Amino acid sequence: MTTRMELTQVLYQETVDQIRKDGQTWGQFLRSVCRNYRLPFTEMALVYAQKPEATAVLEMEQWNRRYGLWIQKGAKGIAVIDEDYTNRTRLKFYFDYSDTRPGKVKSVKPPIWDVPSNRYDNVKEHLDRAYGVKGSTLAGTILECSRILTEQNKDSLLN
Numbered sequence: 308m309t310t311r312m313e314l315t316q317v318l319y320q321e322t323v324d325q326i327r328k329d330g331q332t333w334g335q336f337l338r339s340v341c342r343n344y345r346l347p348f349t350e351m352a353l354v355y356a357q358k359p360e361a362t363a364v365l366e367m368e369q370w371n372r373r374y375g376l377w378i379q380k381g382a383k384g385i386a387v388i389d390e391d392y393t394n395r396t397r398l399k400f401y402f403d404y405s406d407t408r409p410g411k412v413k414s415v416k417p418p419i420w421d422v423p424s425n426r427y428d429n430v431k432e433h434l435d436r437a438y439g440v441k442g443s444t445l446a447g448t449i450l451e452c453s454r455i456l457t458e459q460n461k462d463s464l465l466n
Contacts, residue, residue: 311386311398312388312396312397312398315353315386315387315388315398316388318353318356318357319349319352319353319356319388321356322352322353322355322356323352326352326355335355335359336351336352336355336359337450337453338359339351339354339355339359339360339361340354340355341420342361342362342363342419342420343361343363343364344420346364346387347390349387349388349390350387350388350401353385353386353387353388354385354387354401357385357386358385358403360403360405361385361401361403361404361405362403362404362405362419363403363404363417363419364385364401364402364403364404365401365402365417366399366400366401366402367384367400367402370402370407371410373415373417374407374414374415374416374417375409375410375412375413375414375415376404376407376408376409376410376414376415377407377408377409377410378402378406378407378408379406379407379408382402382406383406384400384401384402385400385401385402385403386398386399386400387399387400387401404417404419422445427445428445430445431444431445431448434448434449434452435448437452438451438452438455440452440455
């Protein structure tokens with residue numbers, strides 16, 4: 308019988324293979340992971356595979372403690388490989404902000420990364436200078452920076 312860990316490892320490999328082969332999937336992946344940019348690549352890929360529309364993911368305890376938010380009954384966790392666990396590999400489960408509800412104590416909305424439209428030009432100019440690109444739009448600049456960073460880091464990300 309296949310374990311949940313084995314299924315998750317297969318899902319990860321299939322997702323990475325699809326991202327590498329298909330430009331459209333790569334774009335969808337980038338749109339998904341920009342909302343959870345602090346995660347390691349393996350976790351980003353698994354969040355994308357299981358819930359690409361996720362806006363902010365944390366483990367249940369973190370939602371409870373940090374934000375006073377509770378997981379809604381019936382919500383399905385996003386399985387990711389916990390590479391930081393000591394002595395062995397295990398799964399941990401993230402829940403998206405959309406899976407939460409306010410608790411009995413005061414709840415706080417998590418900070419969701421966003422760039423206000425009046426700051427697009429400033430962000431674009433900074434990225435143009437930092438990466439030596441000349442995108443005509445912020446989206447084009449971000450895609451070009453992503454291409455550069457992917458090329459620089461592809462060996463460590465995909466192995």
